[in-house]
Amino acid sequence: MTSSPSFADLTTIGVGGEIARFSEPTTRVGLIEAIEDADHAGIPLCMLGGGSNMLVGDAPFHGVVIRDGRRDIVVPDEADPVEGTDTTVHLTASAGANWDDFVEFAVSLGLEGVEGLSGIPGTVGASVVQNIGAYGQEVATSVESVEVWDRKAKVVLTFDGDSMQFGYRTSALKQSMFGEEGAKFFPSPRYVVLSVTFVLRHSPTGTLAYxxxxxxxxxxxxxxxxxxxxxxxxxxxxxxxxxxxxxxxxxxxxxxxxxxxxxxxxxxxxxxxxxxxDTEPSHVFRITDRHSCGSFFINPQISAHRAEQLPDNAPKFGVTLADGQPGVKTSAAWLIDHAGFHRGFRVSKQSSAALSSVHTLALTNIGGAKASEVWALAHAIQDGVQYAFGIDLIPEPVVVGLE
Incomplete structure (x- = not known):
């Protein structure tokens, strides 16, 4: 057994090169020290959660990969029980806690607020960086505060929900790894999550919002x-x-x-x-369909004028754009499908990267794929959608070591 894993070992899509150094601190102090050691040495630092939202190149990663080894989830309100009409309950979880473990724990306590986010791979820390969402819920609506290590100021900070600047599949933390300033910290944010405090509600029922x-x-x-x-x-x-x-x-x-x-x-x-x-088609059981980064492209948010140029049957949902103007969100999966990319599509018969056999929003490793094959498939889809509809599809995963 090697002393360090590869990204293929650690990511849900199962691709990526060897890692020069891997660390999994199991204490808060140990985590901060590991981050500080890498930053002081001036070597690339990749903070890794569950590996579900990353696509990493095939070449060796000459840096440090750190995965938070803490898994604790606590209920600070236990010493202050709910009284009267107040049904709120707080849960605090370390960044390294498995996200679905957190959801299961919350539901088992009879709490409402994250049940629609069940089954999303990854960690609690990654959930707030990405502002994960599914089936009518987003993590942003349940976050009270996020404790982070500021790699620039070298201090612990606490962001409230407003300071997190949550948006569609983004946050202030995610944005801190991009741009001229963010390039100093990429492929990790400037702000590394230490813990998250959620505010949920005592209720045996939840709303079907999707x-x-x-x-x-x-x-x-x-x-x-x-x-x-x-x-x-x-x-x-x-x-x-x-x-x-x-x-x-x-x-x-x-x-x-x-x-x-x-x-x-x-x-x-x-x-x-x-x-x-036997009412389900056999292809739902293909394990290789689950070797993916999850949804690979973000659903585009475009101007109302641009949306009018799409076919009448294209999905269209009213949203507020980043500039505050009214806009429309459409479906990346619909665009991919109607640009001519069928389920199971590959750029060549030899490629081991393919669109999922179940739906067209997941790019999958069907066995032994290289990251370069997945990236070639992604580019082919982007080019096809741009040609058909004039819309640029933006990858959802963090892409490292690929142009």
């Missing part, structure tokens, strides 16, 4: 249902779309301890139940 989820439960949009039932439905829907990570990845030595064993077993049960359901 049409696909409501249909899966034979209910109507806006209905209230048990949060455990909602969580179970989200996991099944994600699995059927190939968007539930491969539970077998935790058999890898380098992934050991990253997720609670009981939750890995539950994921296997979800997959097994689909396998036995």
């Amino acid at each position: 049409p696909q989820l409501a249909r899966a439960l034979n209910a109507s949009l806006g209905d209230r249902m048990n949060t455990e039932v909602i969580r179970g439905a989200v996991l099944r829907v994600r699995a059927a779309k190939g968007m539930l990570e491969d539970p077998a990845r935790y058999n890898n030595h380098w992934m050991s301890g990253m997720k609670r064993e009981e939750n890995i077993a539950k994921d296997n049960q979800v997959v097994d139940a689909l396998r036995l359901d």
